[in-house]
Amino acid sequence: MTLLRQPYNELSPEVYKAMVQASQALEKSSLDRTLLELVYLRVSQINGCAFCLEMHSKALRKAGVDQSKLDALAGWRVSNHFTEAEAAALAWAEDVTHIAEYHAEDSVYQPLLSHFSAEQISDLTFAISLMNAFNRLAIAMRM
Numbered sequence: 001m002t003l004l005r006q007p008y009n010e011l012s013p014e015v016y017k018a019m020v021q022a023s024q025a026l027e028k029s030s031l032d033r034t035l036l037e038l039v040y041l042r043v044s045q046i047n048g049c050a051f052c053l054e055m056h057s058k059a060l061r062k063a064g065v066d067q068s069k070l071d072a073l074a075g076w077r078v079s080n081h082f083t084e085a086e087a088a089a090l091a092w093a094e095d096v097t098h099i100a101e102y103h104a105e106d107s108v109y110q111p112l113l114s115h116f117s118a119e120q121i122s123d124l125t126f127a128i129s130l131m132n133a134f135n136r137l138a139i140a141m142r143m
Contacts, residue, residue, distance in 0.1 A: 002142040022130055029123040031116075034063050035086060038073065039093045039124070040131045045074055046097050047135035051143045085115035089124055096128045 009016040026036065037060045044052035060070055072079040076090050088111040095102045102108070112121050137143070 004143060005141045008137055008141050019130065019133065022126070023134075026123055026127050026130070029120070031120055031123050031127070034060065034065060035089055036127055037063065038065075038086060039089055039127060041070070042073055042076070042090050042093050043097050043128060043131040044135055046094065047132065047139065049135040049138050051138045052131070052135055084111075088112050088115050092124065093128045096125060097132055 027033065037056050041053065041056040041060060044056060057070060061067070066081075069079075069081040072081045073090075076082050076087060082090065091108050092104075092112055095104050095108045112124070116124065
């Protein structure tokens with residue numbers, strides 16, 4: 001286990017509080033909570049955030065998601081465990097997480113329109129962005 005480099009939540013309490021409030025607002029959105037957790041877990045897998053991997057896996061298991069679905073998440077593109085809506089959200093999560101490489105192309109954005117409202121797509125994009133920020137803080141500061 002590594003030592004926390006800086007207690008960023010204590011050193012920048014207002015910023016951290018705002019991020020937590022944004023997360024709480026997303027929990028109240030019309031997006032399915034399990035979908036959000038799947039997206040959070042996939043983003044955390046990509047970024048390699050051990051703390052977040054454990055937290056979101058635990059939340060999904062508590063919500064009743066089968067372990068086989070969690071096991072297949074990294075390979076969701078070739079798995080039959082995921083709905084079309086989940087696949088669209090996971091593809092978007094990957095593209096936004098790898099924004100410098102993939103540029104959030106229309107080919108990944110368009111499928112979202114079949115499953116989500118404009119507000120839900122906005123909330124989903126905020127959720128992906130926020131999880132990337134949390135991952136970066138946790139990894140950089142060795143949480």
